[in-house]
Amino acid sequence: MEIISVIPRGYCAGVVRAIRIAHETAEKYPDTPVTMLGMIVHNRYVVEACSALGIRFVEDPMKSRLELLDEITEGVVIFTAHGVSDAVRRKAEDKGLIVVDATCNDVLKTHELVRNHASHGDVIYIGRHHHPESEGTVSLSSRVHLVTCIEEAEQLPPLEHVLITCQTTLSLTDTAKIIDVCKRRYPDAVIAEEICAATRVRQEAVMRLENTDLLIVVGDKRSNNSGQLRAIGLSAGIPRALLIDSEEDLREEDIAGCERIAVTSGSSTPNVLTAGVITALKHYAETGELITKKIRITQIL
Ligand code: SF4
Numbered sequence: 656m657e658i659i660s661v662i663p664r665g666y667c668a669g670v671v672r673a674i675r676i677a678h679e680t681a682e683k684y685p686d687t688p689v690t691m692l693g694m695i696v697h698n699r700y701v702v703e704a705c706s707a708l709g710i711r712f713v714e715d716p717m718k719s720r721l722e723l724l725d726e727i728t729e730g731v732v733i734f735t736a737h738g739v740s741d742a743v744r745r746k747a748e749d750k751g752l753i754v755v756d757a758t759c760n761d762v763l764k765t766h767e768l769v770r771n772h773a774s775h776g777d778v779i780y781i782g783r784h785h786h787p788e789s790e791g792t793v794s795l796s797s798r799v800h801l802v803t804c805i806e807e808a809e810q811l812p813p814l815e816h817v818l819i820t821c822q823t824t825l826s827l828t829d830t831a832k833i834i835d836v837c838k839r840r841y842p843d844a845v846i847a848e849e850i851c852a853a854t855r856v857r858q859e860a861v862m863r864l865e866n867t868d869l870l871i872v873v874g875d876k877r878s879n880n881s882g883q884l885r886a887i888g889l890s891a892g893i894p895r896a897l898l899i900d901s902e903e904d905l906r907e908e909d910i911a912g913c914e915r916i917a918v919t920s921g922s923s924t925p926n927v928l929t930a931g932v933i934t935a936l937k938h939y940a941e942t943g944e945l946i947t948k949k950i951r952i953t954q955i956l
Pocket residue numbers: 667668669670736759760761762823824851852853854880922
């Protein structure tokens with residue numbers, strides 16, 4: 656059995672920065688409530704490790720960030736790497752909260768592009784429903800139209816001076832298909848595909864895999880970019896692809912009989928989790944014995 660460690664994988668620069676900011680903020684305000692607006696990243700281990708630093712999280716998938724802000728009445732609010740709308744920024748300031756912004760620079764770049772274009776034209780924004788990044792971007796202007804699939808692109812109304820752009824963590828292949836439909840419907844549209852470099856290179860590394868029986872993606876079920884890596888592996892022809900939280904989820908029945916297993920992880924996955932999966936698989940390949948260890952929160956940050 657051969658174990659392929661896919662490179663690049665794991666934490667991106669935006670997530671590393673957000674975790675550093677969370678750490679520094681908890682240290683800087685030891686006697687003030689510090690609350691994160693949403694999950695720092697979609698990974699429960701990282702959230703648990705930040706909670707251990709004293710950071711509180713407000714999160715409800717059914718509520719917007721603007722609504723969640725009602726649950727923070729004092730102290731420091733940290734905006735996550737996914738970014739927030741201008742309305743959220745204003746409301747946080749009006750409430751007298753100390754604002755710490757961990758929005759990723761790639762997301763801020765898309766916000767600037769969308770804000771500038773929406774002043775004189777319509778923006779088609781390809782993204783996901785109920786995702787914090789798309790929520791923040793779509794809320795920048797009433798001229799931004801969220802499109803999540805080909806069917807929605809076909810149903811868009813007549814638009815003027817169109818810009819087509821997208822969420823930073825989408826699938827390269829799915830996004831290209833939706834852009835094609837938008838281009839056909841609005842032939843003069845300007846295209847600014849904004850999938851970030853970190854997402855792109857992780858997906859391209861999976862697309863290049865050959866002769867692989869099984870792809871294991873280490874990441875949280877709620878992580879958009881981890882889910883995309885799994886989907887891309889399957890559409891690239893890998894017969895089976897699993898999304899697991901950590902080595903604790905490895906099952907012998909899933910790996911027995913495989914000749915080549917590739918392991919990657921989303922940009923919100925701590926490297927220690929992926930390393931644990933690779934070590935357990937290599938040990939299984941050498942000895943036929945699957946030994947997994949329980950993850951300790953102190954290993955995460
Ligand atoms: S996935 Fe891309 S956009 Fe998101 S935090 Fe990482 S670098 Fe930034």
